[in-house]
Amino acid sequence: MRSLGALYVIAILLLLAAPLVVVTGVSLNGGQSLNFPPQDMSLRWYGALFQQPDWLGPLRNSVLIAALASLLAVAVALPLALHVWARGGWLGRALYTLGVAPFMLPPVITALGFLVFWISLGMYGQFSATVVSHAVFLVTLPVVTISLGLQAIDPALIEAARVMGAPRAKVLRTVVLPLIVPYMISGYAFAFVLSLNEYIIAYMVAGFTVETLPIKIFNSLRYGYTPIMGVVSVLFVAIAVAVFGLIGRYGNLPRLLGAERVRE
Amino acid sequence: MSAGVGRTTPGWLGAIPAVWLAVLFLIPFAIMLSVSVAQRVPGGFFEPGFELASYARLFTAFFGRILLTSVLIAGGAALICVALAFPFTVILAGMRRRAQTLVLVMLLAVLSLSEVIIGFSLSTLLSRTAGVGNLFAALGLTETSQAYTPGLFALMAGLCYLGFPYAVLVLYPPVSRLDPELGEAARSMGASPLRGFLTVTVPVLRAPILGALILVFVFTLGAYLLPQLLGRPRHWTLSVHITDQAIFQSNLPLAAAMAVVLLLVALAMVGLALLLGRQREAGA
Numbered sequence: 001m002r003s004l005g006a007l008y009v010i011a012i013l014l015l016l017a018a019p020l021v022v023v024t025g026v027s028l029n030g031g032q033s034l035n036f037p038p039q040d041m042s043l044r045w046y047g048a049l050f051q052q053p054d055w056l057g058p059l060r061n062s063v064l065i066a067a068l069a070s071l072l073a074v075a076v077a078l079p080l081a082l083h084v085w086a087r088g089g090w091l092g093r094a095l096y097t098l099g100v101a102p103f104m105l106p107p108v109i110t111a112l113g114f115l116v117f118w119i120s121l122g123m124y125g126q127f128s129a130t131v132v133s134h135a136v137f138l139v140t141l142p143v144v145t146i147s148l149g150l151q152a153i154d155p156a157l158i159e160a161a162r163v164m165g166a167p168r169a170k171v172l173r174t175v176v177l178p179l180i181v182p183y184m185i186s187g188y189a190f191a192f193v194l195s196l197n198e199y200i201i202a203y204m205v206a207g208f209t210v211e212t213l214p215i216k217i218f219n220s221l222r223y224g225y226t227p228i229m230g231v232v233s234v235l236f237v238a239i240a241v242a243v244f245g246l247i248g249r250y251g252n253l254p255r256l257l258g259a260e261r262v263r264e
Numbered sequence: 265m266s267a268g269v270g271r272t273t274p275g276w277l278g279a280i281p282a283v284w285l286a287v288l289f290l291i292p293f294a295i296m297l298s299v300s301v302a303q304r305v306p307g308g309f310f311e312p313g314f315e316l317a318s319y320a321r322l323f324t325a326f327f328g329r330i331l332l333t334s335v336l337i338a339g340g341a342a343l344i345c346v347a348l349a350f351p352f353t354v355i356l357a358g359m360r361r362r363a364q365t366l367v368l369v370m371l372l373a374v375l376s377l378s379e380v381i382i383g384f385s386l387s388t389l390l391s392r393t394a395g396v397g398n399l400f401a402a403l404g405l406t407e408t409s410q411a412y413t414p415g416l417f418a419l420m421a422g423l424c425y426l427g428f429p430y431a432v433l434v435l436y437p438p439v440s441r442l443d444p445e446l447g448e449a450a451r452s453m454g455a456s457p458l459r460g461f462l463t464v465t466v467p468v469l470r471a472p473i474l475g476a477l478i479l480v481f482v483f484t485l486g487a488y489l490l491p492q493l494l495g496r497p498r499h500w501t502l503s504v505h506i507t508d509q510a511i512f513q514s515n516l517p518l519a520a521a522m523a524v525v526l527l528l529v530a531l532a533m534v535g536l537a538l539l540l541g542r543q544r545e546a547g548a
Contacts, residue, residue: 005355009367012352016374016425019385026394036394076281083278086269091278098285104479104534105527106486108503112510112523113292116299136288155269171272190376197378200488204507214378218489221384230388233381240373248365257368258437262361 020237027230034225045227049235055228058216065127065202065212066195069134070142073191074184076135077142082176085150096143103140110137111204118205125209133205134195141194142187148256149183150176186251189243197236293527300520310516318521327522334485334501341423342431342481348424349431350439350473354465356432357440375429383493386422387413419495423484431480438472438541471540478537482530502526 022036030040049055080099084092102110114133118124153176161171199214207215213236217229247253254262303313321327356367389395390412397409412418446468450460466473488503500508502522510519 005351005358009352009355012348012428013367013370016370016428019382019389019425022389022394023381023385026388034388034391034394036388036398076284079273079277080281080285082273083281086271086273087275087278091282095278095281095285098289099281102289104482105530106482106503108486108488108506109296109523109527109530110292112506112519113289113296115510116295116516116520117288117292120295132288136285139285153269158269158272168272168274176272193376197376197381199378199380200503200507204510207511214380217378217380217384221380221493225384225388229384233377233385236377236381237373240376241369244369244372244376248369253365253368254361254440257433259357259364259440260437262364262440263359264361 020233023230023233027227027234029227029230032226034227034230045231048228049231052228055216055232058211058213061127061210062196062212062214065131065134065210066192068131069138069195070188070191072131072135073139074142074146074188077139077146077187078184080139081143081146081150082172084147096147099143100140102137107137107198107200111201114201115204125206127206127210130202130206130210130212133201134198137198137201138191138194141190142184145183145187145190145256146180149180153179182251186247186256189247193240193243196239296520296523299516300524302517302520304515304517318515318517321518322521322525330500330502330505333499334503337419337423337491337499337501338481338485338487341420341427341484342477344420344424345427345431345480345484346435346473346477349428349435349476350466350469351461353432353435353439354461357436357442358444371429371432374425375433379426379487379489380493382422382425383490386418386425387493390418390421414494414496416495416499419491419499422490422494423487426487426490427480427484430483431476434476434479435469435472438469442468475537475540478533478540482533482537485526485530 025036025038026034027045028038028041028043029035030038030042030044049059077099080095084096111133114129114136115124118126118129118133123129157175158171161175166174197214199212199218202210202212203215203218211219213232217232220226220229244253247256298312299310300318301314301316302310303315304318305311356364359367391397392409392411395412397406397411400406401409442465446464447457447460450464451457455463485501486503487501488507491500491504503526506519506522506526509515509522
């Protein structure tokens with residue numbers, strides 16, 4: 001039974017990996033067409049991604065948006081999670097609900113909300129509109145990770161610091177913050193990866209002026225498939241595996257995802 | 265919220281996220297609501313006003329068909345995902361931490377992938393020149409390689425690919441909290457592992473399974489690119505039509521009215537799922 005179970009898990013993981021294996025193969029084609037197994041293997045399209053201006057622009061946009069939006073998301077999630085943790089109350093409950101709501105709803109709703117919002121403000125189609133929209137949409141991830149980090153703090157530690165006469169700001173800076181920094185980093189990383197991959201909000205808010213990589217791929221799909229799309233896919237998978245792999249290596253991924261006891 | 269940490273933060277700290285989210289999350293929704301009752305100006309955006317014309321259009325066969333298609337497709341995908349994900353999660357939760365972390369990294373990587381990339385990958389996998397068509401032809405199952413996309417099969421495969429990791433992650437916390445002694449007790453009483461699974465594990469986790477089903481349903485309901493990349497126009501879901509109306513038909517009021525309906529459906533379902541989760545916690 002145990003081996004049967006392991007077999008099931010491996011079979012599903014292989015199914016999940018199959019499209020990615022094919023795409024990796026496709027990205028290695030020497031010619032224009034997508035063949036698997038690849039023909040005239042070459043890394044030519046990998047070079048092309050970083051040289052062709054029409055792909056380099058979206059690449060730069062995507063990375064910049066993800067970096068800034070995640071930073072903004074963590075900057076808002078930190079006071080939110082702190083307030084919920086230390087004060088609770090109706091405001092805490094409302095804030096937490098608002099913090100996780102964008103993520104629970106079909107994203108097209110949030111996207112349309114942002115579209116009409118930025119039109120009303122006259123900021124439709126601007127780079128900053130995409131950044132702020134992503135930051136609001138992705139705030140859920142750092143809110144959840146930072147809240148988990150705060151819950152893990154032993155209250156006795158805080159009490160001890162207070163009893164020894166440390167003022168509130170000092171307790172926050174010297175006790176609480178250092179303990180939750182790893183959770184802030186993983187929240188940032190989660191948000192970064194998801195912003196990189198996000199399509200519908202970026203498209204609705206500024207799809208025609210601020211092209212991100214997912215938008216660029218979708219637009220190019222209409223004119224036919226080229227191996228360069230495979231290259232972008234490989235790049236995105238690699239980034240995701242690297243980021244989550246690092247969190248798994250240095251953090252406690254099972255706990256971060258809600259498990260309470262795990263066999264070593 | 266325990267006594268020890270109370271008032272560790274200054275009271276004004278909560279105002280920062282409160283103002284930020286109120287302005288940037290609640291106001292957009294309010295504007296969307298007002299747009300849904302605004303008057304459509306053909307060729308332009310809209311004019312403020314109050315008319316229910318856009319909502320009236322939702323009571324037509326056109327919209328009924330879209331809604332039915334969306335519910336059937338998302339519901340089917342949710343059922344398949346949870347049916348596959350539940351045994352997967354039970355096995356996963358019993359693994360050692362190192363193995364669990366590895367599997368979780370892979371699931372998270374797949375989950376975070378853009379729909380564009382999933383659609384592109386699957387249509388390549390199911391294509392004539394680079395995919396399983398070649399494999400089947402080589403094995404002699406089919407005479408020549410053929411494409412399996414676009415179509416309902418490709419679309420369902422895509423939605424399951426998208427929804428499966430999500431289903432596992434939704435089921436993971438309740439499954440991992442389940443007392444492993446429960447299964448052992450069933451086994452010591454002579455139940456086979458499969459019987460123990462069906463008569464103990466599944467019934468105990470009935471509420472989380474139902475909750476996961478709803479959440480995966482809402483999640484796949486939000487899929488926007490896969491119906492376009494892997495399905496045919498008759499498989500387009502509500503999400504696709506909302507964008508189509510907003511961007512290509514320039515009918516923002518109708519798009520907003522459809523989004524409001526989708527919002528209400530999603531809110532009701534998520535609320536139900538949360539309620540199920542709470543009952544479970546109260547019962548445990």
